[in-house]
Amino acid sequence: MSLTPPTPVFAPTPDPLTPDRDITHAHFRAGDTVVVLKGVAGGELWGDAMRVITPSWHTPTDENGWRLRDATGGAQSYITAHPRYLVHLSRRCPDCLIHLRAMEDRLLPKHTGDNTLIDCGWYTTTALNQLVHIADVRGGR
Numbered sequence: 102m103s104l105t106p107p108t109p110v111f112a113p114t115p116d117p118l119t120p121d122r123d124i125t126h127a128h129f130r131a132g133d134t135v136v137v138l139k140g141v142a143g144g145e146l147w148g149d150a151m152r153v154i155t156p157s158w159h160t161p162t163d164e165n166g167w168r169l170r171d172a173t174g175g176a177q178s179y180i181t182a183h184p185r186y187l188v189h190l191s192r193r194c195p196d197c198l199i200h201l202r203a204m205e206d207r208l209l210p211k212h213t214g215d216n217t218l219i220d221c222g223w224y225t226t227t228a229l230n231q232l233v234h235i236a237d238v239r240g241g242r
């Protein structure tokens with residue numbers, strides 16, 4: 102038995118849903134627990150769970166974002182993300198559930214089968230610890 106988390110297999114997969122998601126900054130509050138979806142494993146979506154800390158400017162989109170703490174993030178424990186990257190874990194939230202279901206419907210059929218941890222390649226983190234979706238990279242899309 103190994104306690105080392107498996108290394109994700111990188112499998113770039115389009116995500117048109119997150120960039121078009123209509124969610125306000127005020128939808129989230131300090132103290133909320135959220136997940137940033139990263140990919141698929143064993144027939145389910147997976148992502149990094151984080152805690153919302155405080156409002157913070159999201160430089161890649163020039164919009165108001167949220168400072169997050171990733172307890173397993175190591176050198177990048179604190180990152181800033183755009184609200185549309187976040188899905189609530191801490192409370193049953195219809196808005197976030199709708200997005201989660203839409204992501205499941207789109208992605209699970211593309212990655213079926215074994216328990217391989219698939220990283221769909223949507224997010225990178227800048228040198229300034231800003232989380233950025235591939236659709237929001239300057240010059241992208």
Ligand SMILES: [Zn+2]
Pocket residue numbers: 128188189194195196197198
């Ligand atoms: Zn929500």
